[in-house]
Amino acid sequence: MQNQEKEFVPIYIFGKRYDVPEELTIQKAMEFSGYQFIRSCGCRGGICGACLTEYRIPGDYRLKVVLACQSLIEPEMLITQSPFVPVNRAQYELERLKNQPAILGKIYPEIYRCLQCNTCTRVCPMEIEVMDYVAHAIRGDVAGAATLSFQCIQCGACASKCPAEISQPQVALLARRIYGRHVLSVPESLYQRIAEIENGQYDKTLEKLTQLSTEELMKVYTQREQEPQESQTWVPKFPHFPEESL
Incomplete structure (x- = not known):
C-alpha cells in the first residue's frame, strides 16, 4: 500500500513562515520547523500547563489561548508562546491558616479589584469558570473556590490577561x-x-516491581483500576492490586 503524500500548510511562528504537515499539533509543528524545546514543554499531555500558546487567524479579531501540545494547527495561523507568566506568589504558613472568613482576601487582597469582565474565563485553555471561583474567593467560600479551580494547571493565562x-x-x-x-x-x-x-x-511487592522491565511495568500500569473523578462510593474490585498479579 502506497503512502499518501502529506499535505503541507503554511503557519507563522514568531512572524516567520513555515510549511508543515497538516494534522500536527502546534508543538509538533514547531519541532518540525526546527524549534527545540528547552522551555515551554513538559508533560506533552495537557496537564503541566508549560506550553501556553497564543495565536490568531488572519481575518479573525479573536486572540486564542491554547496549549500547544493539545491544539492542532490551522492554515495561516500566527503563533507566539508565553514560556513563563510572572504571578504574585504570597508567602504564608499553611499550618497557621484556618478556614476563616476572608482568609483568601487577606493574603491576596487584589481579588477585590475584580471587574467581573470574565476575561480570565474566556482565555482559560481548561475551560474553567475562573471568574466564578474568584467570586467564591471574594465571598470567603474556600470550598467553592477550591472545587471550581480543581482542574487548574497553573499555566497563568488568566493572570496574564487580567x-x-x-x-x-x-x-x-x-x-x-x-x-x-x-x-x-x-x-x-x-x-x-x-x-x-x-x-x-x-515491601515484597515494591521489590518485585523494581525488578520488572519497562514493558512489564507499562503492562501493570495499564491494567490498574482508575477511580472515577466524581465518585464518593467507589471501591476497587481488586484492592490488593498489583500484589496478586506479580
Whole structure:
C-alpha cells in the first residue's frame, strides 16, 4: 500500500513562515520547523500547563489561548508562546491558616479589584469558570473556590490577561491547600494504609516491581483500576492490586 503524500500548510511562528504537515499539533509543528524545546514543554499531555500558546487567524479579531501540545494547527495561523507568566506568589504558613472568613482576601487582597469582565474565563485553555471561583474567593467560600479551580494547571493565562492584575492560579492554589488541610476530614482508610506501609506489608511487592522491565511495568500500569473523578462510593474490585498479579 502506497503512502499518501502529506499535505503541507503554511503557519507563522514568531512572524516567520513555515510549511508543515497538516494534522500536527502546534508543538509538533514547531519541532518540525526546527524549534527545540528547552522551555515551554513538559508533560506533552495537557496537564503541566508549560506550553501556553497564543495565536490568531488572519481575518479573525479573536486572540486564542491554547496549549500547544493539545491544539492542532490551522492554515495561516500566527503563533507566539508565553514560556513563563510572572504571578504574585504570597508567602504564608499553611499550618497557621484556618478556614476563616476572608482568609483568601487577606493574603491576596487584589481579588477585590475584580471587574467581573470574565476575561480570565474566556482565555482559560481548561475551560474553567475562573471568574466564578474568584467570586467564591471574594465571598470567603474556600470550598467553592477550591472545587471550581480543581482542574487548574497553573499555566497563568488568566493572570496574564487580567486587567485587575489578579494572580488567579495562586489564589486557587491557596484555596485548595486550605481546603485539603483544614476543611476536609482525613479518612480512616488513610491511617490504615500508613500503618500497612510502616508494617512492611508492601515491601515484597515494591521489590518485585523494581525488578520488572519497562514493558512489564507499562503492562501493570495499564491494567490498574482508575477511580472515577466524581465518585464518593467507589471501591476497587481488586484492592490488593498489583500484589496478586506479580
